[in-house]
Amino acid sequence: MQSSNKSxxxxxxxAAPPHGPSTSASPRYAFIxxxxxxxxxxxxxxxxxxxxxxxxxxxxxxxxxxLIQGTVVGLRYYTGTVNRGEMVSLVREPQNPYDRNAVxxxxxxxxxxxxxxxxxxxxxxxxxxxxxxxxxxxxxxxQTNKFSMAVNLTFWGKExxxxxxxxxxxxxxxxxxxxxxxYTTQTSLSRSLLGLxxxxxxxxxxxxxxxxxxxxxxxxxxxDKTREMEPAEAVYTSLLPHQKQALSWMTSRENSNDLxxxxxxxxxxxxxxxxxxxVKERPEKVLGGxxxxxxxxxxxxxxxxxxxxxxxxxxxxxxxQSEGSSSTCKMKSTTKDHEESNEAVSSSHLKRLHADGVCxxxxxxxxxxxxxxxxxxxxxxxxxxxxxxxxxxxxDFAAALECSSSQVGPAKKSAKKGSGTGKVSxxxxxxxxxxxxxxxxxxxxxxxxxxxxEQHIRADVTLKVYLYYGAERKRSVKxxxxxxxxxxxxxxxxxxxxxxxxxxxxxxxxxxxxLDEGHVVxxxxxxxxxxxxxxxxxxRWILSGTPIQNSLKDLxxxxxxxxxxxxDVKEWWSRIIQRPVNMGDRVGLxxxxxxxxxxxxxxxxxxxxxxxxxxxxxxxxVFVQHVTLSEEEREEYEQxxxxxxxxxxxxxxxxxxxxxxADVLAILVRLRQYCCHPGLVGKxxxxxxxxxxxxxxxxxINKITLVLNSGSDEECAICLDSxxxxxxxxxxxxxxxxxxxxVIQSEKEHARCPLCRASIKTKELVEYPxxxxxxxxxxxxxWRSSSKVDAxxxxxxxxxxxxxxxxxxxVSQFTRFMDLIEVxxxxxxxxxxxxxxxxxxxxxxxxxxxxxxxxxxxxTIMLLSLKAGGVGLNLTAASRVFMMDPAWNPxxxxxxxxxxxxxxxxxxxxxxxFIVKDSVEENMVKIQKKKQELVDKAFGLKxxxxxxxxxxxEIRALMEI
DNA sequence: ACCGCCGGGTGCC
DNA sequence: ACCGCCGGGTGCC
Numbered sequence: 001m002q003s004s005n006k007s008x009x010x011x012x013x014x015a016a017p018p019h020g021p022s023t024s025a026s027p028r029y030a031f032i033x034x035x036x037x038x039x040x041x042x043x044x045x046x047x048x049x050x051x052x053x054x055x056x057x058x059x060x061x062x063x064x065x066x067l068i069q070g071t072v073v074g075l076r077y078y079t080g081t082v083n084r085g086e087m088v089s090l091v092r093e094p095q096n097p098y099d100r101n102a103v104x105x106x107x108x109x110x111x112x113x114x115x116x117x118x119x120x121x122x123x124x125x126x127x128x129x130x131x132x133x134x135x136x137x138x139x140x141x142x143q144t145n146k147f148s149m150a151v152n153l154t155f156w157g158k159e160x161x162x163x164x165x166x167x168x169x170x171x172x173x174x175x176x177x178x179x180x181x182x183y184t185t186q187t188s189l190s191r192s193l194l195g196l197x198x199x200x201x202x203x204x205x206x207x208x209x210x211x212x213x214x215x216x217x218x219x220x221x222x223x224d225k226t227r228e229m230e231p232a233e234a235v236y237t238s239l240l241p242h243q244k245q246a247l248s249w250m251t252s253r254e255n256s257n258d259l260x261x262x263x264x265x266x267x268x269x270x271x272x273x274x275x276x277x278x279v280k281e282r283p284e285k286v287l288g289g290x291x292x293x294x295x296x297x298x299x300x301x302x303x304x305x306x307x308x309x310x311x312x313x314x315x316x317x318x319x320x321q322s323e324g325s326s327s328t329c330k331m332k333s334t335t336k337d338h339e340e341s342n343e344a345v346s347s348s349h350l351k352r353l354h355a356d357g358v359c360x361x362x363x364x365x366x367x368x369x370x371x372x373x374x375x376x377x378x379x380x381x382x383x384x385x386x387x388x389x390x391x392x393x394x395x396d397f398a399a400a401l402e403c404s405s406s407q408v409g410p411a412k413k414s415a416k417k418g419s420g421t422g423k424v425s426x427x428x429x430x431x432x433x434x435x436x437x438x439x440x441x442x443x444x445x446x447x448x449x450x451x452x453x454e455q456h457i458r459a460d461v462t463l464k465v466y467l468y469y470g471a472e473r474k475r476s477v478k479x480x481x482x483x484x485x486x487x488x489x490x491x492x493x494x495x496x497x498x499x500x501x502x503x504x505x506x507x508x509x510x511x512x513x514x515l516d517e518g519h520v521v522x523x524x525x526x527x528x529x530x531x532x533x534x535x536x537x538x539x540r541w542i543l544s545g546t547p548i549q550n551s552l553k554d555l556x557x558x559x560x561x562x563x564x565x566x567x568d569v570k571e572w573w574s575r576i577i578q579r580p581v582n583m584g585d586r587v588g589l590x591x592x593x594x595x596x597x598x599x600x601x602x603x604x605x606x607x608x609x610x611x612x613x614x615x616x617x618x619x620x621x622v623f624v625q626h627v628t629l630s631e632e633e634r635e636e637y638e639q640x641x642x643x644x645x646x647x648x649x650x651x652x653x654x655x656x657x658x659x660x661x662a663d664v665l666a667i668l669v670r671l672r673q674y675c676c677h678p679g680l681v682g683k684x685x686x687x688x689x690x691x692x693x694x695x696x697x698x699x700x701i702n703k704i705t706l707v708l709n710s711g712s713d714e715e716c717a718i719c720l721d722s723x724x725x726x727x728x729x730x731x732x733x734x735x736x737x738x739x740x741x742x743v744i745q746s747e748k749e750h751a752r753c754p755l756c757r758a759s760i761k762t763k764e765l766v767e768y769p770x771x772x773x774x775x776x777x778x779x780x781x782x783w784r785s786s787s788k789v790d791a792x793x794x795x796x797x798x799x800x801x802x803x804x805x806x807x808x809x810x811v812s813q814f815t816r817f818m819d820l821i822e823v824x825x826x827x828x829x830x831x832x833x834x835x836x837x838x839x840x841x842x843x844x845x846x847x848x849x850x851x852x853x854x855x856x857x858x859x860t861i862m863l864l865s866l867k868a869g870g871v872g873l874n875l876t877a878a879s880r881v882f883m884m885d886p887a888w889n890p891x892x893x894x895x896x897x898x899x900x901x902x903x904x905x906x907x908x909x910x911x912x913x914f915i916v917k918d919s920v921e922e923n924m925v926k927i928q929k930k931k932q933e934l935v936d937k938a939f940g941l942k943x944x945x946x947x948x949x950x951x952x953x954e955i956r957a958l959m960e961i
Numbered sequence: 962a963c964c965g966c967c968g969g970g971t972g973c974c
Numbered sequence: 975a976c977c978g979c980c981g982g983g984t985g986c987c
Contacts (some may be wrong), residue, residue, distance in 0.1 A: 074986030098987045115987045147962060147985075962985080969982090972975075 005733040065133050065162050066176025068169070072105045072114040072139070073148045080111030086276040088113060088151065089137050091572050092128050101125035105137065107149065108275045108566045114148070123172040124153075132165050133157030136575060140180065152180045204584030213589055218292055218547060221602040225249045226609060231305035234315035236458040238299075239305060242603055242614045246291060249601050251310045253289050254512075254539050260286045260564060261598040262591075268662060273564060274576050274591060286564050288540040290518070292602035295545045296903040297615065300452045303514055303543060307437050308463065311511075317484060320462040434511040434538055441516035443489045449516070450487070461681035468492060468505070475504045490520060490528045497531035499524045510537035515561065518542030522554040523572070532561055547600070552578050556597075564597065619877075619903050619908040624916045624925075626790050629675075637674045637919065640681075644671060648959050657952055661754040662703040662732035664955055668920060669706055675916040676817050676885055677786040696730065700766045704728040710767055717755055717948065718743065727765040731758035738767065755948060783823050786913050792882055793824050795912065796861065799880065800830075806907075807851070807860045807877045811896055812884040818863040821884075825861060836865035840956040844868075852877045866892055875899045879907035884914055886921050890928045923958045 072088075082088055089106050093115075096102035103116040103124050116124060127133050133155040140163035143149050155165055155176065169176050229248035231239055239247065248619065259265065260283055262274045269278045293299050297755070311317040441449060446469065457463050466480065468488040469475075480486050490506065496503035513535050515521065521529045540562050548554045556578070559567040566572040577595070580588025607614045629637060644667035651657040657664065708726060716723050716740035725737040733755045744751040744762050753760050785793075792810065799806055813819050815836050825832050833847040851862045854877065866887055878900040887893050893913075901909040915921045955961075 072986095093987080096987055102987045104987085118987060121987075145962070147964095685982070965985095967982105967984080969980105971980080972978090 037624065061158060062134065062156045063159055064160075065157050065165050066169075067155070067178065067180055068120075068153050068174055068176050069140075069180055070120045070137075070151050070153050071117040071148050072137075072151045072776055073117050074114040075143060075148060075543065076146050078112040078114060080107045080109070080113040081278075082107050082113055082139045082143060082149075083137070083276045083278055083766055086139050086142070087572070088137040088139055089576060090116065090124070090153075092125060092139050094125075094129070103135075108161040108272070108277045108684055109279070109571055110569070116151070117148075120173065120174065123168045123174060125167055127155070127165055131157075132161040176380070186212065202457075203565045205586060206584070206587065209585055210581070210589070212395070213593075214292050214548075214552075217593065218600065218602045219604075220736060221292070221597055221600050225601055227252075229309075232309040234308045234316065234319050234458050234461045234463070235305050235456055237301060237456045239301065240615070242607075242609060243298050243302050243305070243826045245609070246293065246299075246601055246603075247305050247309065250289075250291065250302065250541070251314070253305075253599075254287050254310055255314050256285070256287070258285075259283065261595050272566070275572065277566070281449055283565060284563065286540075286562055286599070287538060288512070288542075288562060289599035289601070290542045290544065290545045290558060290562075292542075292544055292600050294602075294604040296605065297603060298903070299543045299545075300449065300516075303439075303541070304452060304456050304678055307512070308457065311435075317463075319484075322460055322462050332423070394651075414930065434481075434509045436481055436508065436510055437485050437512040437514060438505065438508070438510045438515045438535065438537070439485060439487045439514045439516060440490055440493055440532065441487070442520055443491065443514060446489060453485070469635065475502075478505045480504055490532075494526075494528035494531040497534065498527050503531075506531075506536070508536070510535065512539040512541065513537040514541045514543060516543045517563075518544040518558060519546050519548075519554065521561070522557045524557050524560065529557060547602075552581060552592075559595075564595075564599065567595070611678065615903060617901060617903070618905055620897070621908065622911045622913065624913045624915055625791060625795075625834060627675075627788050627914050628917050629787050629919075633678065633787060635677055637671070640670055640674055641666075641920075644668075645959055645961065648955065649961055652956075652961060656756075658733075658948065659731060659758065659957065661755060661951075662700075662707065662728065662734065666703060666706050668955075668958060671920040672924075673817075674887060675919050675921050676788050676812070677820050679784065679786075679820055680814055680816055700728045700730070700732060703732055704734055704766065704768050707734055710952055717951075726768050728768075729753055729758070729760050730766075731756050731760070737765065739766070783820075785824065788884065788916065789821060789824060791914055792821065792884065793828065795882065796825075796830065800860070804860070805854075806880055807862070807876060807897075808880040808882060809862050809878045809900060810882045810884060811862050811864045811893075813866045813887060815865050817884060818865065825863075830861050831857065831859040832861035832863060833859045834863040835868050836863075837868045839868075848873070848875070851875065864896070866896055873899045874902070874904065876902060876906075879905065879909050881909065881911040882914065883911065886913065886915060886924045886928065888927075890932050920958055923960065927954055927957055 029871045087108060089108075091104045091106060093102040093104045094100050099118055099121065101122045101124075103117060103121045107113050115121065124135060128135060134157060136154045136156065137151045138154075140150055140152050157165060166176055166273060225248075226245050228241060228244035229251055230244065231247055253372045258272065262271055262272050263283050264271050266278075269280060270283055271278045272283075283813050290297055291302065293302075306961060308317045308319065319629060410774050439449060446467075450465070450467065452462065453465055464482070464484045465560070466483040466486045468480065469492055473492070474480075486505075486508075493503075493505055498504055515532060521532050535685050542561065544556050547558060556573045557568065559573065562568075567577065577592050581592055603614055605613075605615055605617070623956055628722065648657070648664055651664065670681050704726060708723070715721065715731070716726075716736040716739050718735055721736075723734060723736055726734050727737045727740060728734050729740070731753050733753055735754075740754075740760070741762060743754060744760060752758065757849075796808065799808065810818075810821060812821075815838065818834065818836065822832070822834075833851045835847045835851075839847070847862070851859050852875070862875065864875075881897055881900065883893060883896075897909070897911055916924055
């Protein structure tokens with residue numbers, strides 16, 4: 001792995017090898033031998049690995065334990081340089097043959113600067129090896145002589161380790177202080193850089209300010225990015241203004257000669273203003289960035305436009321013009337030797353292959369195959385409707401899946417134009433000849449990419465798109481390098497990467513790598529992250545609507561992928577950005593903002609360009625239709641309500657409302673169900689005395705089933721999010737299993753239920769047994785209608801009379817209510833589909849496809865369960881929405897409406913919410929309004945509110961107590 | 962390193 | 975002188 005030759009290279013001023021025998025092979029030590037001038041990449045990663053697994057993370061609970069000034073020695077043996085005020089990293093070197101306590105000092109670029117003087121290294125080694133503290137260094141005066149220099153060391157660790165660290169240092173005659181003596185503080189920037197205590201810098205940001213700044217981090221990232229650019233001719237679809245802006249911005253990011261963020265040129269040197277690092281060589285350009293537009297603004301189209309519009313030197317990608325417009329003629333058989341062969345492969349043959357492809361695929365879901373058929377269909381259609389805009393002909397997907405055939409275009413032209421592409425791939429030369437763009441995406445959007453290429457590229461040009469997917473995928477580096485686009489999934493990429501070092505994707509020199517839904521790679525330790533980081537490319541893009549999923553940490557992975565130095569190394573990211581920001585440092589936040597702004601373009605649906613909305617969506621109107629219960633229904637309802645109020649009222653008096661929370665919920669659900677349809681109401685297991693454990697268990701299962709099947713978006717009181725892996729405690733409160741287990745783990749045998757303080761144990765958590773326990777119970781025997789169903793039906797019938805082409809979504813939280821609604825729909829001869837959470841993936845896809853189809857006789861109604869489907873769900877065929885029952889969470893309703901009120905919707909959208917007068921539903925609407933006001937008012941408030949208190953108040957309001 | 966340390970040369974004033 | 979002192983060689987871990 002390392003050679004002793006190299007080690008002598010780095011010691012030009014001494015004949016003696018610095019490390020004694022060159023046989024030492026431990027990676028910890030050996031990587032230093034790699035410190036040659038060009039290879040900063042590898043070193044950075046080595047250091048990243050070292051710091052990652054050997055040292056505790058820079059967790060937020062780490063505090064400053066103490067400071068001391070130390071000495072770096074041995075400067076003359078190494079090439080690494082440091083400037084005044086520059087950060088350095090300290091790396092343990094336990095295999096050093098001269099001193100197993102050795103602590104190496106490296107600069108931001110990972111080049112070794114020297115060692116910590118051995119006397120100080122001894123206690124430091126102990127502290128570092130035992131993870132008592134992290135040590136960070138800043139060089140206060142820079143290098144003043146050839147042999148040694150001062151370094152300000154800051155120890156960060158858990159409070160509980162403070163004494164141990166101080167003792168260890170004292171033992172060796174060192175005293176940790178709280179300030180570096182003789183150092184006058186300057187700006188707060190240099191203060192934070194020098195590792196001085198932050199209490200001296202400007203007033204830190206409050207938690208709320210921080211949260212706010214955080215929420216807004218990705219807002220308004222469009223100023224100065226409003227120049228437009230026309231795409232190359234090969235793009236069939238005309239771009240919207242904001243898409244032309246994105247194209248212009250992306251093109252300029254790719255062609256820019258600007259220095260990366262935070263770099264400045266000063267008298268022949270390149271200077272990083274954050275780390276104070278200076279180099280002679282111009283820092284590597286960061287070509288690419290993050291396109292973080294909201295979903296639906298056309299990231300895919302923009303990217304396609306970029307691919308064909310910005311090849312080398314700002315010229316469009318040279319594409320073969322095909323003579324005939326017949327799509328089937330464009331099929332080329334695969335002959336890897338650059339042979340011209342235009343003969344179309346017989347379609348029946350390919351269809352068979354397609355079928356084989358379906359079976360051959362074992363590792364992943366069969367969605368894309370399902371969608372392959374969709375693709376075929378739409379292609380045919382578009383070929384007829386538009387002027388034959390087909391890129392891949394309809395069999396290509398099949399062929400690609402089968403991978404025995406791909407579009408290797410007529411070799412003559414492309415081989416000439418991209419001369420050297422073959423060489424690049426095999427020889428791995430500089431890369432200026434790179435041609436292909438690799439797109440990595442989640443499986444679920446794979447077919448979307450193919451669709452979009454077909455839709456948006458003109459039919460008379462041949463864009464070579466290869467789907468690197470499926471068991472039969474071709475692993476030829478040459479073949480891949482010759483494509484214009486290679487499409488694959490994160491799974492394929494990481495399984496190739498993990499299985500063998502021969503991953504062809506990692507051997508190609510890509511012109512461009514695009515990570516679609518880039519936020520899915522956010523754990524830097526995951527295999528797929530490593531697979532993504534090791535791709536070689538000139539330009540790199542991340543597409544993501546939500547670049548930061550959870551915390552600032554997520555951004556690290558993205559910067560790491562973009563190779564934005566020095567943030568691609570965890571230590572620098574943490575020291576320069578993450579920790580300062582989390583500690584409320586204003587300068588750190590400012591830097592973060594500058595950083596993000598420099599590489600990100602984000603617009604939301606609400607963004608405006610020159611005062612006009614980015615995307616002009618059709619209108620959206622909401623009507624509330626009040627439903628009056630029939631006398632019979634009212635009687636039943638009131639009876640249940642009285643019972644419920646009595647029970648809940650008693651709980652209030654006793655102050656046991658939380659202890660009996662599940663009962664309360666059950667009562668509320670029953671009331672809500674009565675509002676919809678009496679037939680919905682399941683058997684009620686009362687709040688009797690708990691019996692034997694098995695009876696108790698049954699009771700609890702009943703309750704949790706009731707709560708979950710109700711479709712009410714019940715929150716977990718611990719994480720305040722929707723329930724994941726719901727479990728119910730013996731005291732009948734429902735939480736996410738991971739959340740409550742964490743509570744139990746940390747409090748051990750004293751663990752108490754967060755809602756009622758009853759004692760809880762892990763083994764007493766009862767799981768939700770599964771979805772399909774009580775299906776179809778309501779649909780049997782004699783069916784009767786309800787006021788709400790009647791109201792819906794009269795709407796639907798009127799609508800059908802007025803305009804039979806209008807399609808509607810009928811949304812409910814109760815899947816069993818949907819069962820009931822099916823009866824009259826059939827009776828009145830409506831054609832409908834259904835989409836709910838219990839459906840298998842392929843049935844869902846079919847339901848959506850059927851519904852979106854506009855041909856006569858296609859379903860006009862979709863029964864949709866409120867929470868079904870991801871946010872990406874596209875139901876633009878519908879322009880009417882009927883909300884059958886109010887949700888706890890108004891955002892859930894909005895999201896649902898967004899599925900049809902989005903890009904592609906041509907009609908005004910009318911939403912009708914059915915609310916039963918004088919009922920629990922009206923009260924829910926009031927609570928919804930309140931919640932919305934809260935959300936509108938401030939972001940940071942959610943935490944400060946006591947969820948328990950909020951719930952009690954809600955129950956009061958709901959039950960009118 | 963315009964130091965500290967080592968070890969050889971040297972040795973009254 | 976089994977010392978002190980001088981001055982050259984030397985120098986990270």
